[in-house]
Amino acid sequence: MRQTKRDELVEKATAIFYRNGFQATGMDRLVAETGISKTSIYKHFETKDDLIVATLKSRDAFLRGWLFGRMAELTSSPREQLIAMFDALHEWFNEPDFHGCMFAKASSEYQDPEHPINREATDHVARISAQLAEIAEKAGLNHPSELARQLALLKEGAVVLATMGRGGSPALDAKAVATKLVEEADPDK
Amino acid sequence: MRQTKRDELVEKATAIFYRNGFQATGMDRLVAETGISKTSIYKHFETKDDLIVATLKSRDAFLRGWLFGRMAELTSSPREQLIAMFDALHEWFNEPDFHGCMFAKASSEYQDPEHPINREATDHVARISAQLAEIAEKAGLNHPSELARQLALLKEGAVVLATMGRGGSPALDAKAVATKLVEEADPDK
DNA sequence: CATTAGGTGTACTGATCGGTAAACCCTGTC
DNA sequence: GACAGGGTTTACCGATCAGTACACCTAATG
Numbered sequence: 001m002r003q004t005k006r007d008e009l010v011e012k013a014t015a016i017f018y019r020n021g022f023q024a025t026g027m028d029r030l031v032a033e034t035g036i037s038k039t040s041i042y043k044h045f046e047t048k049d050d051l052i053v054a055t056l057k058s059r060d061a062f063l064r065g066w067l068f069g070r071m072a073e074l075t076s077s078p079r080e081q082l083i084a085m086f087d088a089l090h091e092w093f094n095e096p097d098f099h100g101c102m103f104a105k106a107s108s109e110y111q112d113p114e115h116p117i118n119r120e121a122t123d124h125v126a127r128i129s130a131q132l133a134e135i136a137e138k139a140g141l142n143h144p145s146e147l148a149r150q151l152a153l154l155k156e157g158a159v160v161l162a163t164m165g166r167g168g169s170p171a172l173d174a175k176a177v178a179t180k181l182v183e184e185a186d187p188d189k
Numbered sequence: 190m191r192q193t194k195r196d197e198l199v200e201k202a203t204a205i206f207y208r209n210g211f212q213a214t215g216m217d218r219l220v221a222e223t224g225i226s227k228t229s230i231y232k233h234f235e236t237k238d239d240l241i242v243a244t245l246k247s248r249d250a251f252l253r254g255w256l257f258g259r260m261a262e263l264t265s266s267p268r269e270q271l272i273a274m275f276d277a278l279h280e281w282f283n284e285p286d287f288h289g290c291m292f293a294k295a296s297s298e299y300q301d302p303e304h305p306i307n308r309e310a311t312d313h314v315a316r317i318s319a320q321l322a323e324i325a326e327k328a329g330l331n332h333p334s335e336l337a338r339q340l341a342l343l344k345e346g347a348v349v350l351a352t353m354g355r356g357g358s359p360a361l362d363a364k365a366v367a368t369k370l371v372e373e374a375d376p377d378k
Numbered sequence: 379c380a381t382t383a384g385g386t387g388t389a390c391t392g393a394t395c396g397g398t399a400a401a402c403c404c405t406g407t408c
Numbered sequence: 409g410a411c412a413g414g415g416t417t418t419a420c421c422g423a424t425c426a427g428t429a430c431a432c433c434t435a436a437t438g
Contacts, residue, residue, distance in 0.1 A: 005384080005385075019300075020300075021297070021298060021300060023212045023213065023298070024212065024298070026424070026425065026426080027425080027426060027427080028424080028425085028426095036385090036386095037385070037386050037387070038387095038426095038427080038428090039385080039386070039387085039428090039429095039430095040384080040385060040386075042426095042427070042428080043384080043385085047426080047427085048426065048427090099300060100296075100297070100300070103353070104293065104297060104349065104353070105297040105298075107289075107352065107353050108210070108289070108293060108294040108297035108298065109210060109212070109213070109294075109297065109298060111208075111209075111210060111288060111289075121353060122353050122354070122355065125349075125350070125353050125354060126354075126355055129354075146362070149357065149359070149362050150362055150363075150365070150366050152346070152350065153343060153346035153347060153350060153359060153362055153363055153366070154342060154343070154346055154366075155346070156345070156346040156349040156350055157341070157342035157343055157344070157345040157346030157347075157349070158342060158346075159349075160293065160314075160345040160346070160348075160349060161314070161341065161342060161345060163296065164292070164293070164296050164310060164311050164314050165311070165314060165315075165318075166311065166315055168338065170338070170342060173335070173338050173339055173342055174339075174342055176339070177339050177342070177343075177366065177370065180369070180373075181366065181369075184369075194414080194415080215394070215395060215396080216395080216396060216397080217394080217395085217396095225415090226415070226416055226417070227396095227397080227398090228398085228399095228415080228416070228417085229414080229415060229416075231396095231397070231398080232414075232415085236396080236397085237396065237397090379438100380437100380438085381436105381437085381438075382435105382436090382437080382438100383434100383435095383436085383437100384433105384434090384435090384436105385432100385433080385434080385435100386431100386432075386433065386434095387430105387431090387432085387433100388429100388430090388431095388432105389428100389429085389430090390427105390428080390429075390430100391426105391427085391428075391429095392425100392426100392427100393424100393425075393426090394423100394424080394425065394426100395422100395423075395424065395425075396421105396422100396423090396424100397420105397421080397422100398419100398420080398421070399418100399419085399420075399421095400417105400418090400419090400420105401416100401417090401418090402415100402416075402417080402418105403414100403415080403416070403417100404413105404414090404415080404416090405412100405413090405414095405415100406411105406412090406413090406414105407410105407411085407412090407413105408409105408410090408411085408412105
């Protein structure tokens with residue numbers, strides 16, 4: 001019942017795809033870097049695309065778990081969590097192996113909205129937005145869904161600029177804007 | 190002196206790469222869809238990467254020209270232009286052949302910061318930020334460079350959500366935030 | 379001991395990749 | 409009328425692509 005080999009494969013493949021890109025990573029390279037035979041890989045996944053989808057599911061669980069977990073670590077107040085998200089992002093951007101958002105890359109490389117890989121990517125951003133809206137609601141702020149959309153906007157923009165920008169601290173720029181937005185959505189004036 | 194054939198190639202290749210992705214588009218397909226022979230292509234460009242860089246330069250000139258041109262059409266006031274950018278973006282997102290930002294895709298597919306294709310992509314966002322800062326300065330607003338960074342944040346976030354989001358109007362969400370930011374940067378309180 | 383499940387290595391398939399070679403075909407200009 | 413530049417077609421190169429076939433190994437279970 002242990003499916004450790006499959007898990008090991010997904011975990012290693014996630015890292016390799018993230019670092020190296022999807023189309024740019026051949027199956028032979030995957031074999032070489034994971035030490036798992038191609039036969040074995042294709043016993044667990046019918047196609048490369050299936051494997052990619054699995055890595056995205058894994059990454060989605062990890063990333064959302066980490067982000068919202070870190071926000072909860074930083075503060076227990078839902079209202080402050082919305083702002084603390086940008087501190088968490090700041091930490092993420094400054095990790096030495098930060099290479100942008102894996103889902104943005106996936107969506108770039110597989111543009112067809114019908115493609116399961118693209119679906120997985122758009123699912124990820126939808127889930128993040130939904131969680132933000134939930135927190136905004138819990139915080140009792142005005143127009144929680146509008147606020148969540150705006151915070152998502154800032155979050156995605158910060159990721160892009162952290163990836164493609166030249167220096168600076170986009171997460172902190174975003175935090176400044178987010179702070180204003182949250183203050184304005186405060187029902188107590 | 191006429192380099193019409195080269196221009197025709199770059200123009201057609203830009204559209205194909207934008208619609209189809211870079212790595213996913215083979216040279217044979219480029220030949221088939223442009224009607225230009227491979228020999229001819231390689232007489233103008235040493236490698237596929239060189240051609241890609243040329244398409245990015247072309248797209249950069251077109252996109253920035255269109256965006257800032259449209260902003261100027263919508264209003265002559267620099268201050269209002271900063272806000273009108275999001276109306277222009279809204280128009281762009283709703284064009285039937287909108288497929289996201291070509292430079293984000295380029296940066297996704299060629300992650301190495303030393304790679305000329307990645308450089309071209311980061312150059313593009315840097316140029317946009319610089320132009321925004323220039324306009325903010327001209328508008329006489331407070332902290333123009335900070336404001337420009339925040340507007341760039343909103344712009345990139347809107348592009349991502351327009352590409353990967355599910356419906357909604359991210360450009361208009363961003364416009365609402367941008368309006369507040371510009372108002373707050375007004376030196377006359 | 380026999381069976382079975384999960385793993386391995388090696389070798390291979392046909393297709394496609396980026397890029398090249400060579401012969402030819404116009405259309406202008408000296 | 410010779411020549412040259414820019415274009416064409418066709419065929420090809422070695423490398424790599426995703427995916428498969430097959431024989432073998434090993435450890436747990438009956």
